[in-house]
Amino acid sequence: MSNYHIKHLEEYYQIYRKSIREPENFWEEVAEEHFLWRKKWDKVLSWDFAKPEIKWFEGAKLNITENCIDRHLVTRGEKTAILFEPNNPDEPAQHITYQQLFERVNKMANVLKSQGIKKGDRVCIYVPMIPELAIAILACARIGAIHSVVFAGFSATALLTRINDSDCKMVITSDGSYRGAKTIDLKGIVDEALESCPGIEKVLVVKRTGGNITMKEGRDMWLQPLLDEASKQCPAEIMDAEDPLFILYTSGSTGQPKGMVHTTAGYMVYTAYSFKNAFQYRENDVYWCTADIGWITGHSYIIYGPLANGATTVLFEGVPSYPDFGRFWEIIDKHKVNQFYTAPTAIRALAKQGSEMVEKFDLSSIKVLGSVGEPINEEAWHWYNDNVGKKKSPIIDTWWQTETGAIMITPIPFVTPTKPTYATLPFIGVQPAIVNEAGEELKGNQVEGRLCIKFPWPSMARTIWRNHKRYKETYFSTYKNMYFTGDGALRDEVGYYRITGRVDDVIIVSGHNLGTAPIEDAINEHPAVAESAIVGFPHDIKGTALYAFVTLKDAGESRIHENLRKEINQLITERIGPIAKLDKIQFTAGLPKTRSGKIMRRILRKIAEKDTSNLGDISTLLNPECVKEIMDEAL
Ligand code: 7RM
Numbered sequence: 313m314s315n316y317h318i319k320h321l322e323e324y325y326q327i328y329r330k331s332i333r334e335p336e337n338f339w340e341e342v343a344e345e346h347f348l349w350r351k352k353w354d355k356v357l358s359w360d361f362a363k364p365e366i367k368w369f370e371g372a373k374l375n376i377t378e379n380c381i382d383r384h385l386v387t388r389g390e391k392t393a394i395l396f397e398p399n400n401p402d403e404p405a406q407h408i409t410y411q412q413l414f415e416r417v418n419k420m421a422n423v424l425k426s427q428g429i430k431k432g433d434r435v436c437i438y439v440p441m442i443p444e445l446a447i448a449i450l451a452c453a454r455i456g457a458i459h460s461v462v463f464a465g466f467s468a469t470a471l472l473t474r475i476n477d478s479d480c481k482m483v484i485t486s487d488g489s490y491r492g493a494k495t496i497d498l499k500g501i502v503d504e505a506l507e508s509c510p511g512i513e514k515v516l517v518v519k520r521t522g523g524n525i526t527m528k529e530g531r532d533m534w535l536q537p538l539l540d541e542a543s544k545q546c547p548a549e550i551m552d553a554e555d556p557l558f559i560l561y562t563s564g565s566t567g568q569p570k571g572m573v574h575t576t577a578g579y580m581v582y583t584a585y586s587f588k589n590a591f592q593y594r595e596n597d598v599y600w601c602t603a604d605i606g607w608i609t610g611h612s613y614i615i616y617g618p619l620a621n622g623a624t625t626v627l628f629e630g631v632p633s634y635p636d637f638g639r640f641w642e643i644i645d646k647h648k649v650n651q652f653y654t655a656p657t658a659i660r661a662l663a664k665q666g667s668e669m670v671e672k673f674d675l676s677s678i679k680v681l682g683s684v685g686e687p688i689n690e691e692a693w694h695w696y697n698d699n700v701g702k703k704k705s706p707i708i709d710t711w712w713q714t715e716t717g718a719i720m721i722t723p724i725p726f727v728t729p730t731k732p733t734y735a736t737l738p739f740i741g742v743q744p745a746i747v748n749e750a751g752e753e754l755k756g757n758q759v760e761g762r763l764c765i766k767f768p769w770p771s772m773a774r775t776i777w778r779n780h781k782r783y784k785e786t787y788f789s790t791y792k793n794m795y796f797t798g799d800g801a802l803r804d805e806v807g808y809y810r811i812t813g814r815v816d817d818v819i820i821v822s823g824h825n826l827g828t829a830p831i832e833d834a835i836n837e838h839p840a841v842a843e844s845a846i847v848g849f850p851h852d853i854k855g856t857a858l859y860a861f862v863t864l865k866d867a868g869e870s871r872i873h874e875n876l877r878k879e880i881n882q883l884i885t886e887r888i889g890p891i892a893k894l895d896k897i898q899f900t901a902g903l904p905k906t907r908s909g910k911i912m913r914r915i916l917r918k919i920a921e922k923d924t925s926n927l928g929d930i931s932t933l934l935n936p937e938c939v940k941e942i943m944d945e946a947l
Contacts, residue, residue, distance in 0.1 A: 315327055315338065316342060316345065317589070327740055328738070335356075338740075338741065339357070339368070339741065343369060343577075347581065347620075348383045349373065349374050353369040353372035357768065361795065364783070368554075368575075369553040371552075373553075374577060374580070375453070377417060377450050377548055378548050379580060380615075381414050384410045385411060389409065389411040391409060391410055392408065393409060393410045393624065393625070394406075394443055395626045395627065395647060396443050397629065397646075399490035399492070401639070406443065416443075418543070420444075421451040421452075421454040421546040423451075424452065424482070425455055426542070429457050430455070432555075434459075434478045434479060434480040435480060435484065436474065436484070438498065438501075439464060439485055439486050440464045440629065442486065442629055444484075444518045445627075446605065446614070448484045449615060454546060454549065456555065460478050460561070463607065464496075465604070465889055465891065466888070466889045467888060468501045473568065475509045475511070475512065476509055477561075477569070478571050478777050483514075483515045484518070484535075485498055485517055486520040486521075487519055487522065487523050488520060491631055495521050497525070499517060499523075499526075502515065516535045517534050553577035554577070556573050557576045558574050559572065560607075563827030569830070570782065571777030571778075572714050572773040572777075573776065574771070574774070575774050577770075578769075578771055579770070580620060581771075582741070583616045583717065584621055587613060587618055587621055589724055590719050591708070591725070594650075597623065597624070599625055599649070599651045599653075600643070600647070600653065601614045601654075602628060602652075602653065602655070603654075608713070626643070637662060637665040641670050641672065644677065645674045651681075652678055652680070652700070653683075656683055657685070657686070657854055657855055659688070660689075663696075675700060676702075678702075681706070682707070683710065684712070685820070686855050688707075689733065705725075706730055707730055708724075709722065709735045709736070710722040711735040711809070715773045715797075717772060718771040721736065721737065721739065723736040734804070734809065735811055736809065737808065737809070744801075745764045745766045746763060746802070746803055747794070749762070758802075758803065760801070760802035760812070761800070761801070762791075762800055763797045763811070764791055766794055766795075798814055799811050799813065817913060819848040820856055821848070821857060821891060822853070822854045824891045826888075826892055828913070831858065831892050832845065832846055834888055835860060835880050838876070838879060838880055838883055839865075840865055843862070843911075844860055844862045844863070845903050846860050847861075847920045849921050851895065857895040858894045858895055858896075859896040860898070861898050862880070862897055862900070863900055863903060873899055877894075877897045898945065900945065901938060901941060902935055904938055905933060912933065915927055915928070919946050922946070
């Protein structure tokens with residue numbers, strides 16, 4: 313029996329049991345057989361959730377790019393590693409072979425070194441979905457610099473907060489980006505952000521759109537001339553297993569975004585292993601994940617997981633709706649995609665177009681369909697299954713988080729029978745627990761509560777960048793000796809898990825994790841606004857959309873509300889980005905509050921969801937009288 317390739321349900325249970333009973337032996341075998349180590353580990357695992365401190369493969373030495381690139385050169389040098397599909401369908405696709413990727417990553421790594429980047433330095437990567445994004449990431453990993461990718465749809469304020477939080481020395485960006493019919497002045501956003509980023513010494517600029525940009529003397533440089541000069545040999549920096557590989561920011565329910573820190577060896581082993589099995593990837597398959605590399609899904613399942621397996625991974629620059637809603641299906645047909653991984657929000661938007669768009673194309677290459685980012689509702693699940701998978705390709709509903717680094721609960725295709733809206737069974741090595749509010753684990757089946765994980769897995773984030781206290785408080789303090797996910801879940805009569813949504817104040821809009829606090833902060837910046845509270849409400853396409861309850865400083869504000877709504881959304885676009893725009897804004901005289909002054913979002917959520925039959929006990933409120941008024945005027 314090979315632990316690396318699960319073929320039927322019996323085998324899943326066998327391997328799963330082994331991974332739980334003897335986790336160290338299990339992961340040691342996987343690590344030994346399938347990766348390239350410069351030195352093996354002294355100890356497979358040491359952990360203490362109370363501190364918390366987690367170490368996997370301590371003492372081992374490696375470089376992840378040798379595992380993702382170098383070791384494939386002999387057998388897969390001419391195989392396509394990255395298949396780039398541009399935004400504009402008339403622009404030819406690019407097949408970047410493993411050999412070419414090797415040379416381009418090394419050149420980029422040499423450029424980074426020549427511009428003063430050393431092991432441990434942080435490099436901010438703010439690049440659209442073009443090959444240079446993947447190459448920049450791998451180049452950082454090659455020399456041991458810590459990459460911090462910021463989604464290229466984020467605003468200048470969001471960018472500068474992230475640059476400053478992790479003290480980045482360099483930004484890699486592009487002149488502009490293409491998104492559907494739009495061209496975005498990315499460099500202009502960087503320039504604005506950098507007015508408030510004293511730590512940035514150098515900016516490397518990829519030419520993509522040829523737009524008119526300004527280059528700041530001594531700081532900004534075009535990348536191409538530097539690459540032309542660079543050697544295509546760059547020895548890999550030998551890293552410790554627990555050296556940081558990257559920082560990736562995720563919203564929290566309060567305050568600043570959290571810079572989740574992922575380390576090298578455990579992340580590599582688990583993302584590679586989960587990629588192989590969760591997608592049942594086979595040599596010569598063409599795999600496509602539509603996520604942006606600015607999110608964890610792109611890090612783990614466009615770059616590291618697929619490349620560690622020597623796979624062909626599609627990198628798509630555009631959007632599902634351009635030039636029309638057939639774009640995804642056209643790409644699947646054109647490149648004969650075998651595994652297709654996308655988000656429920658995209659599925660809902662595409663389903664809205666009907667099935668004609670899908671039927672124009674030959675999708676018979678598809679073997680496995682994936683879903684990630686939020687709960688996939690029944691309707692979307694069936695549409696995906698019937699129209700895209702033609703009822704023959706299993707859908708893997710994969711539950712995981714930025715913090716978990718990789719897939720945690722998922723069916724294994726052709727192995728685990730699927731069930732709509734259920735992420736089904738824990739992946740190998742994952743020990744979930746459902747706990748009640750008192751922190752007691754609910755054993756057995758048919759239970760519902762909060763989802764926790766009881767035992768470390770190799771790809772878990774090790775800390776929050778320079779804020780270990782917050783890491784401990786957020787994930788390890790709610791329940792003793794368990795990692796708390798922030799999600800609610802139930803376990804059905806056969807032991808399948810269904811994720812019911814966030815139990816904190818993070819709202820997931822179109823698959824993007826948005827914290828309430830930063831959006832409220834942006835609204836509150838408006839001079840007319842006194843206070844605001846954001847909640848989610850169900851939305852056909854986005855899954856959840858944002859509803860804002862806003863109190864004005866001057867209740868008799870003379871400007872018409874429509875203008876104010878526009879100005880508030882404008883502020884949000886500037887501060888956070890268009891993804892955080894509000895769908896509904898209700899102006900109200902007051903917000904329901906506890907006596908200690910906390911806004912009771914629970915009540916607002918019920919009102920937004922139009923579910924006011926049972927608001928719970930509102931007598932403890934500071935101002936119960938405002939609830940009726942809000943209900944009467946709800947949008
Ligand atoms: C990978 C990713 C994490 C949050 C998570 C959940 C929600 C993700 C699913 C899901 C139900 C799923 N990372 N979530 N996948 N909910 N079913 N299959 O999305 O850090 O951006 O978000 O997303 O609430 O805690 S993330």
